[in-house]
Amino acid sequence: MAKTAIEAKNLIKVYGSGPQRVEVLQGASFKIAAGEKVAIVGASGVGKTTLLHILGTLDRPDQGQVFHFGVDVFSLSDRELSRFRNQKLGFVFQFHHLLPEFNTLENTMLPALIAGKSVKEARKMAEEILERVGLSHRLNHRIGELSGGERQRVAIARALVLNPPVLLADEPTGNLDVKTAQEIVKLFLRINQTYATTLVVVTHNPELATQMDRVFGLSAGKIIELSKDEPWPWNKPSKE
Numbered sequence: 001m002a003k004t005a006i007e008a009k010n011l012i013k014v015y016g017s018g019p020q021r022v023e024v025l026q027g028a029s030f031k032i033a034a035g036e037k038v039a040i041v042g043a044s045g046v047g048k049t050t051l052l053h054i055l056g057t058l059d060r061p062d063q064g065q066v067f068h069f070g071v072d073v074f075s076l077s078d079r080e081l082s083r084f085r086n087q088k089l090g091f092v093f094q095f096h097h098l099l100p101e102f103n104t105l106e107n108t109m110l111p112a113l114i115a116g117k118s119v120k121e122a123r124k125m126a127e128e129i130l131e132r133v134g135l136s137h138r139l140n141h142r143i144g145e146l147s148g149g150e151r152q153r154v155a156i157a158r159a160l161v162l163n164p165p166v167l168l169a170d171e172p173t174g175n176l177d178v179k180t181a182q183e184i185v186k187l188f189l190r191i192n193q194t195y196a197t198t199l200v201v202v203t204h205n206p207e208l209a210t211q212m213d214r215v216f217g218l219s220a221g222k223i224i225e226l227s228k229d230e231p232w233p234w235n236k237p238s239k240e
């Protein structure tokens with residue numbers, strides 16, 4: 001059986017207090033195998049981004065644990081955690097968060113430089129992954145000179161430059177037209193096949209969600225595994 005890449009145990013996360021109190025996660029637990037592709041879906045505001053940030057150690061749960069390949073990540077020191085995030089996780093955000101004053105190549109090199117690679121090594125790694133995502137002809141373009149789909153591909157290349165075992169993506173097709181979104185879906189599938197990268201994708205896009213191995217629904221603070229063939233609970237027609 002495949003190794004467990006990510007295990008979430010009884011995650012609890014509450015924002016605010018008094019009337020502002022929102023119990024976002026109320027005991028979310030699940031396991032994701034190494035090399036698996038999982039979508040997280042759910043109604044707007046239900047807590048998907050919060051959950052993804054906790055899985056990616058960008059935010060901490062109030063209670064519960066997250067293990068990446070058996071490592072209890074929130075038991076690491078801040079320094080160890082930064083290193084872990086840089087080397088073991090790739091992030092793709094809805095609004096790509098690229099640095100506009102730098103070009104495609106420089107943006108992609110950045111995680112490798114932070115990891116201590118030489119400029120020469122970082123450049124080679126960035127060029128390789130940019131070729132993989134079909135951007136070899138845009139290396140010297142600044143971010144503002146790229147299309148939405150190209151920017152998202154730079155963001156994916158940057159997330160993958162150190163070949164992390166886990167890629168976390170938040171609405172990666174959210175701002176793209178249908179055709180460009182389909183290209184990004186294909187790219188994710190190719191990356192998963194080529195590098196056996198474990199993929200966790202938060203999305204409202206059914207086309208992306210149903211291409212994953214499993215679909216997790218976040219509802220009332222808990223994770224339920226959904227069948228890909230039935231309408232998801234919040235999409236069911238109302239009985240009235």
Ligand SMILES: Nc1ncnc2c1ncn2[C@@H]1O[C@H](COP(=O)(O)OP(=O)(O)OP(=O)(O)O)[C@@H](O)[C@H]1O
Nearest residue numbers: 015016022024042043044045046047048049050051
């Ligand atoms: N820093 C915060 N302080 C207080 N409340 C917050 C904070 N971050 C998120 N929330 C609240 O927690 C809930 C979950 O937010 P989250 O962004 O995780 O939802 P989501 O499922 O990703 O939503 P969407 O699909 O609309 O992007 C929302 O009700 C939101 O208003």
